[in-house]
Amino acid sequence: MRKALKQYNFDWMLWRTYEAGSRLLAGTRQEYDIALRYIPNFRDPVKEVFKAKAGQLFLQMTATYLDNIVNAHQRGKKTCMTTFCFSPAILYALDIVPVTLELLTVMMTFLYKRGTGEFLDYCNEAGFTETSCSSQRGSMGALLADIGTPIDMVVTDSPGVCDTNANAFAFFAAYKDLPFFQLNMPPWLVEERVTEYHVQDYKALIGFLEEQSGKKLDVDRLREILTELQKQDELINELEQYLSYKPLPLSVTTCLFIYAGRFMFAGMPIYTQLLEMLVNEGRENVTLLKQGINISHEKSRGFFCYIDHYTHSLRLWQMLEELNIGYSGNILSHFWADSNPPVVHNNWKEAAYSIKTGTLEEMLTSIAAINSRMPMIKSIRGPYDSPYMWLQDTLALASMYKADFIVYNGTPGCRNTWGMVKLLAQDTEKAGFPTHIMYADAFDDRVQSWDATRDRFEEFLRVRRLL
């Protein structure tokens, strides 16, 4: 790794940058326009985020998340390295600061033209495989090189779901000799035995977190967080209804805000604020639509059945806007509450979670159920064509969002999905959805340049007469 990169902690650098970005709209429009001239490298991502009404709040939220990490030890808090598909709610309940690798990676790829290439490569220098998922490696490399806030413990919940994810956390913990805890996921979801296993596992996790943090779980605090989560679920449900309208009554980045916010601040008021802002925007725009006022033009609509592409400046979202592609959801923005529209519509209550805040036991059962239904954790834990797994979820969501086509995008490190995505695509095609498999790396443009990725995507749209 270049010496220059070791001059500052990468999380501190990200924090200061997002902090500055979130303040750009604090002045007049003229000041904002002038400020953009001075930040040529950050201009595009900032402009893209600010296209949404909630953009500024989203940047503030991201800055707050980074602030928490950078200043955790100074504030007497422990840090926990974890993954996007682990709900951070329990960490907040125990006053532990989550350091979510995939989020940090994306924060970097969105903002820095160089991406996370050198951190990715540093993982290999440390002995980790280059074939592993770039979503963890992108920021793990920096932490392996000690240019980030020191980590106190490591928690993952992907064993049984995603090897490369679980393996990254296990590797880091072994490399740095840190306390490590894994939640385990059986390959199916709906069974008493599985529920019982999840709850036992979750209780063991709480024991681990209490031991590492030196704090006991505060029942009232947990109740407060779960109550907030319920509120957030209701807001997401309303947003999902708006996202199924054609043309889309919300900014194309809405789905990104929903899942990124949830990964950062599940059960925390700052995320509720963001959702409320999005809902208000949705309400206003749906009213306009009902009045016959055209607020956007949509040529066709896609459903991303896995993850998005996190190249610099949110170029995926820019492209979707340019091509007039409606984009209202992917597998990451679904958390499977019992009140969630696809759950209600398809009568999938048994595969959904319910939040009960009465007794501690009820709360633990609820939070274990939430966690075991996190994006990816739910959908790819078992055979993709089994009940409540990836194929069923994909087809239900693509139908609900009125998608005209489906896109798979991931990373070459995603052993699990690459093990059967071709088969999934055959099935989605049979179900009437033209399906495009991207061979790019969502977190590393060196694998396939964004331009090449876009060319192939557009070719798919043209060949399948979707434009």
Next chain:
Amino acid sequence: MFEEFYTIAQSINNEYIAKVKEQGALCIGYTCSYFPEEILHALGIIPYRIKGLNVSSLSIADAAFGPFICSHPKCLLQHFALGDYSFLDGIIVTPGCDSMRRIDECIRKTAVNLDLPVVPPFFFHYAVPHKITEYSVKWLVEELHRFIDSVSAHFGLSFSYDKLKESIAFYNRLRKRLEELNALRIHYPARIAGADAVAVYVAGLSMPRDRFYGMMESLLSEYTGTALEDRKRLMLIGSANDDIDFIKTVEGETAVVVADTLCYGPRLEVDYVDEEDEPLHALALRYLNHSHCPRMYGGYKQRLAKVVEAIRIAQVEGVVLQNIRFCDLHGAENGLIERDLEKLGIPCLRLEREYGPLADNERMRMRIDAFLERLEVRRLVCERP
């Protein structure tokens, strides 16, 4: 002496399987060393550890699996698609790793897509936890119950715990024989080549076990061993390997693999199933604890300790850490092992390879030769007065 073992180990089907199949016996294949063969044995079913040897093309496997997948399960799928495993009456798929777990869908869908009779009549997805706790052992016990119910119902068999106890006792005796074979490997100087030992292990996973036991007894009573003097003593660690030619490549003319952690072998040590415990609980405990696989996340320190102990006992001079490309579990753990063993002064060589017909054989040979030269220099330095 070893020809028969080699013949069985290096082919998919063999006369022993064919013979018992003719007599009406059932044969069930499985994909991962976490499945306790004892259960099948107790039911009178021949267990078969599925292999991927001798594949000359991956045309069908590539069409089902994506490009970023380990070539080992791809080779298995190719065999299924070609009908090479048509002698199997069933298959047990374990989520041992992400590449291997997806062979479940790939076999089923390939059958439909290509209209091939590749799916055995009995198909079981066997869920093994990735950790060892009281509740994960309980889960595995329940999983074994689920398997017994499922296989018994499918084939109309009756399961008996007395039979299972007998099978456990039989397998413990078999492990004792394997331990005796292992003693020849770790002997100084080694009295058996690593390739020969691995041929025996792999053959054992590919034929009726009672017959194999008889062959082992004959081998151990007749074979006194050949002292392999002056060979560099190596340990082989990493991805699954059922390919004897790969071991031969590592050994060449000047080295001998005296220990390994490969999952087609007995791993580092042969540990026994507790015959006093409730049988399913004993099996669950043994198979979760015996694991020397990085799929058991968070167990690195224990695995490293076992490796260091094996190095001491077998007087290993150098360690070859290999992983099949896209095997992140072993690839990453190899990085840690290399760091920690080199710190202890144990020379290591890391190799990334493809599984299959030794496509990169010469490249590996060259790197192994260079590593052996390093060991030679080390010997000379150590022998200096």
